[in-house]
Amino acid sequence: MSIEFYDRNSESFFAQTVSADMSAAQNRFLQHVPRGGRILDAGCGSGRDAKAFVGQGYEVEAFDASAEMVRLAAAHTGLPIRQMTFQDMQWNRYFDGIWASASLLHVPRAELPGIMSKFKRALRPGGMWYVSFKHGASDRDKDGRHFTDMTEEALRTELKAMQDLEVVEIWVSEDVRPNRASEFWLSGLIRRVASASSLEES
Numbered sequence: 001m002s003i004e005f006y007d008r009n010s011e012s013f014f015a016q017t018v019s020a021d022m023s024a025a026q027n028r029f030l031q032h033v034p035r036g037g038r039i040l041d042a043g044c045g046s047g048r049d050a051k052a053f054v055g056q057g058y059e060v061e062a063f064d065a066s067a068e069m070v071r072l073a074a075a076h077t078g079l080p081i082r083q084m085t086f087q088d089m090q091w092n093r094y095f096d097g098i099w100a101s102a103s104l105l106h107v108p109r110a111e112l113p114g115i116m117s118k119f120k121r122a123l124r125p126g127g128m129w130y131v132s133f134k135h136g137a138s139d140r141d142k143d144g145r146h147f148t149d150m151t152e153e154a155l156r157t158e159l160k161a162m163q164d165l166e167v168v169e170i171w172v173s174e175d176v177r178p179n180r181a182s183e184f185w186l187s188g189l190i191r192r193v194a195s196a197s198s199l200e201e202s
């Protein structure tokens with residue numbers, strides 16, 4: 001359901017988000033990604049962050065499930081943005097960093113473990129993964145979108161069930177968009193660590 005929302009409201013969503021100042025979270029993430037490394041922007045929306053990462057010298061791939069957001073993000077970034085879903089992800093140990101800003105929040109909670117394991121698989125050991133969700137404990141449908149809200153405890157529980165991940169930090173912040181300061185976000189930085197087993201899952 002959420003994807004149709006973005007197809008129908010692409011222009012207004014683009015306008016509301018393309019100039020949001022995400023530099024604080026971007027900098028927190030980038031300090032863990034080697035200079036010039038390969039970053040995936042998963043559920044890139046406007047392409048705002050993909051463009052910022054390219055501007056800082058990173059090699060960037062980006063995708064979104066919404067055809068209309070892909071069109072706008074490609075025009076904004078000049079990158080070949082792919083139209084695909086998290087479910088389609090097949091990368092294996094490929095990225096130094098994965099940026100999932102406000103995108104996993106549309107995955108139903110029961111589907112998160114399967115999707116999150118695809119993110120882990122796509123990261124190189126040592127790679128860094130940024131996630132953000134709306135802060136809270138609800139599972140809710142609002143105006144044509146599904147939201148899986150997250151608390152620190154719930155995120156830690158999700159991650160604990162997966163092997164070879166280390167929480168670097170989790171923090172709560174206000175929305176950076178004008179007039180949204182009453183909305184709070186839960187963000188996390190998670191590192192894929194080398195597996196203890198020599199027969200690592202791929």
Ligand SMILES: C[S@@+](CC[C@H](N)C(=O)[O-])C[C@H]1O[C@@H](n2cnc3c(N)ncnc32)[C@H](O)[C@@H]1O
Pocket residue numbers: 002003006017042043044045046048063064065066069084085086087100101102103106107
């Ligand atoms: C709230 S927007 C966030 C966009 C951007 N990352 C940002 O921070 O501004 C959520 C984005 O995730 C995309 N999305 C939602 N579910 C997805 C899925 N299963 N696979 C890929 N993209 C998805 C939507 O199309 C939308 O562009």
